[in-house]
Amino acid sequence: MPASSTAPSRPWDVLLARLPATRWRRGVLARRVLAGALVVAAAVLAFRPAAGAGEPVLVAVRDLPAGVVLGPADLAVRPWPDALVPTGVLRATADATGRVLAGPVRAGEPVTDLRLAGPALAAAASGLPDAVAVPVRLTDPGVAGLLVAGNVVDVVTPGAGADEAVVLAEGAVVTAVLPADSGGVATGSRGRIVLVALPPTQATRLAAAALTQQVAVTLRQQNR
Numbered sequence: 098m099p100a101s102s103t104a105p106s107r108p109w110d111v112l113l114a115r116l117p118a119t120r121w122r123r124g125v126l127a128r129r130v131l132a133g134a135l136v137v138a139a140a141v142l143a144f145r146p147a148a149g150a151g152e153p154v155l156v157a158v159r160d161l162p163a164g165v166v167l168g169p170a171d172l173a174v175r176p177w178p179d180a181l182v183p184t185g186v187l188r189a190t191a192d193a194t195g196r197v198l199a200g201p202v203r204a205g206e207p208v209t210d211l212r213l214a215g216p217a218l219a220a221a222a223s224g225l226p227d228a229v230a231v232p233v234r235l236t237d238p239g240v241a242g243l244l245v246a247g248n249v250v251d252v253v254t255p256g257a258g259a260d261e262a263v264v265l266a267e268g269a270v271v272t273a274v275l276p277a278d279s280g281g282v283a284t285g286s287r288g289r290i291v292l293v294a295l296p297p298t299q300a301t302r303l304a305a306a307a308l309t310q311q312v313a314v315t316l317r318q319q320n321r
Contacts, residue, residue, distance in 0.1 A: 151176035155187040157202045164275035164290075165198045167213075177207065185210040185217065199273035199292065200246070214273060219294035222247065223270045229300035230272060234288045236311040241289035243316075244274050250314040252293065252303055265312065266303045269293035 154177035161171055172190045186207045187193050197214040210217035219228040233252060235241050244250070248271040253262040273292040291314070295303060306312070 151178050152182050153177075153188055154182060155189065155193060155208045157204055157206050157208060159204045160201070161198055162201050162276065163198055163273055167193045167196055167198055169194055172208065175205075183207055183209055197273075197275070197292075214292050218272050219270075222272045223294040223296075225294070225296055227297055228294045229297050230292050230294055231266075231269075231300045231304050231307070232290050232292050233303065233307045233312050233314075234290050236288055236313055238277060238289045240314060241274050241291055244271050244291060244314070246271055246273055249317040250293065251317060252312055252314050254306060254310045254312050262313075265306050266293070266295055266299045268317065269295050269299070269303075269314075 153174045155172055156175050156177075158171060158173045161167075165171070169190050172193055174188070174190065177186075186209050193208055193213060198212060199214045199218055200212060202208065202212060211221055212218075214230055214232075216228070216230065219230040220226050222228070250269050250271060251264055252266040252269055253264050255261070256263045270293060271291060272294050275290045275292070277289050293303075303312075
């Protein structure tokens with residue numbers, strides 16, 4: 098006897114026909130919710146930035162000590178999340194090549210203008226917008242070991258008498274103390290180099306004197 102035209106022809110039709118109306122409605126609702134969630138997820142993935150997207154930032158490719166003269170092998174340009182890009186960050190390898198690293202950096206750390214010896218670091222350390230960075234090689238390397246960035250010092254040289262001293266610069270701010278064995282500009286047997294920030298007028302005098310005279314520093318009490 099031929100099957101009735103109203104009888105279910107597929108197994109899942111039979112199953113659906115036996116389900117109560119309320120369960121059927123819940124299933125439809127669940128499918129609709131799932132479909133909506135999939136649409137939202139697809140939209141989020143479509144508009145999410147691609148992996149590696151961000152601003153180009155100059156970073157150190159390995160741990161670097163203070164006093165290193167930076168070269169192309171020390172640096173790389175990497176994408177950095179827009180919201181985390183620091184102020185003053187450098188963008189190209191050429192911006193830092195040949196410059197002295199004033200403080201140590203970690204591998205992957207962005208390189209900013211305040212990490213390098215120069216006018217930006219001198220201005221930030223001294224609070225003077227026209228400050229100049231001057232390297233001085235101290236006669237006693239042990240004194241350099243007592244200094245840290247931020248110390249305020251007077252730079253002196255021996256005077257005519259045994260107990261006399263000539264002040265070459267007052268209130269200089271130490272921006273970096275370069276290690277004697279850094280492999281950079283501080284190498285040599287004549288003492289360690291200390292970078293200090295000064296107003297232009299004092300900086301010129303100190304730079305000229307430091308070329309031919311022995312210099313030392315005296316620590317000031319810091320009220321800064």
